[in-house]
Amino acid sequence: MSSRRIVLTFPKKSVDKPIVYKLIKDFDLVFNILKASITPDEEGLMVIELSGDKKKIDEGIKYLTDQGVKIQPLSKDIKVNWDKCTQCGACVSICPTDALYIKDRKTMEVAFDPDKCIACELCIRPCPPRAIEVHY
Numbered sequence: 001m002s003s004r005r006i007v008l009t010f011p012k013k014s015v016d017k018p019i020v021y022k023l024i025k026d027f028d029l030v031f032n033i034l035k036a037s038i039t040p041d042e043e044g045l046m047v048i049e050l051s052g053d054k055k056k057i058d059e060g061i062k063y064l065t066d067q068g069v070k071i072q073p074l075s076k077d078i079k080v081n082w083d084k085c086t087q088c089g090a091c092v093s094i095c096p097t098d099a100l101y102i103k104d105r106k107t108m109e110v111a112f113d114p115d116k117c118i119a120c121e122l123c124i125r126p127c128p129p130r131a132i133e134v135h136y
């Protein structure tokens with residue numbers, strides 16, 4: 001028995017397909033959804049933990065890729081370079097997990113909670129001074 005945490009991005013056209021059901025039924029995997037949201041471009045985003053036979057997990061992941069689902073391991077590290085950050089708040093509304101949030105409503109100070117971050121990278125492009133960095 002092994003388990004793997006991955007980030008899935010579902011293209012618009014597959015959001016309503018029974019992909020999760022197939023994973024459970026055909027690959028005998030336990031599927032634990034850690035986080036799910038819809039991005040502003042209507043892509044589905046899901047952070048899951050798959051548990052089961054290692055070979056079945058590999059087969060299940062191949063099935064997902066064949067369905068056009070983008071797979072990312074949860075191994076990237078997102079960092080905010082506060083020296084570059086202008087506290088504009090653009091990243092806060094885009095972050096699906098509230099890892100980037102307004103710490104103080106009076107000063108509108110932006111803060112980052114790495115424990116909530118799923119490394120989806122949605123915040124990277126909207127940040128005007130490119131203050132959010134991905135570390136591998």
Ligand code: SF4
Nearest residue numbers: 095117118120121123
């Ligand atoms: S990568 Fe950015 S947008 Fe995605 S969860 Fe982490 S902080 Fe939020």
Ligand code: SF4
Nearest residue numbers: 085086088089091127
């Ligand atoms: S978008 Fe960039 S500059 Fe603006 S608050 Fe977020 S990290 Fe700071």
